[in-house]
Amino acid sequence: MSSINLWYATRATGIVALVLLSATVTLGILTAGRARSALPAFARADIHRRISALTVVFLAIHVVTSVVDSYVHIRWSTIVVPFTSSYHSFWLALGTIGVDLFLAVAISSALRQHISARSWRVLHWLAYLSWPVAVAHSLGMGTDTELDWVLGLVALCITSVVVATAWRIWESARATSRLPETLNTPRRSIRARLGAATASQGARS
Numbered sequence: 001m002s003s004i005n006l007w008y009a010t011r012a013t014g015i016v017a018l019v020l021l022s023a024t025v026t027l028g029i030l031t032a033g034r035a036r037s038a039l040p041a042f043a044r045a046d047i048h049r050r051i052s053a054l055t056v057v058f059l060a061i062h063v064v065t066s067v068v069d070s071y072v073h074i075r076w077s078t079i080v081v082p083f084t085s086s087y088h089s090f091w092l093a094l095g096t097i098g099v100d101l102f103l104a105v106a107i108s109s110a111l112r113q114h115i116s117a118r119s120w121r122v123l124h125w126l127a128y129l130s131w132p133v134a135v136a137h138s139l140g141m142g143t144d145t146e147l148d149w150v151l152g153l154v155a156l157c158i159t160s161v162v163v164a165t166a167w168r169i170w171e172s173a174r175a176t177s178r179l180p181e182t183l184n185t186p187r188r189s190i191r192a193r194l195g196a197a198t199a200s201q202g203a204r205s
Helices: 003-032 041-068 089-110 117-124 126-141 148-178 186-204
Strands: none
Touching: 003 041, 003 126, 003 148, 041 089, 089 117, 089 126, 117 126, 126 148
């Protein structure tokens, strides 16, 4: 494959990978927040896994074509070790960090049956961190950001994740406000009961 074809492949797969990653994060937020949907929970979880798998595929193609392309010099080590290339060092390092974070999520998901639920949950949160890093890498490194349709697509990705995150925060706050006072502030409730019991015993004596 010629250098120009590799360059086009890198650009195209990078854009697709960002869209898929945004869809994965958005769906993950909505699924974790138990958003209302016509689909059952197992179907949403299956869609989430499939989109995540597609993200890994396009991300792998994006990375490999970037390294193989002879137009710029990017080492294989740069895939996992940031700041090891002089080509757009900072923005490329962000891409490397994003890959590392997403790989940690992918590997932990593949090994979910062999690690604790708490460890898996902590590692899975890295997906939310990898997304803004990937967006920054795309805006700073991407040569297509001068195109209006690409900027519109990136804006749509950002909007979807921001709206989903805002909904999740709002739903969590509303659910907490609906809890009984004894559940919201259990320690205060216990202290109040102990105080009332002590006062009652003092009055009897």
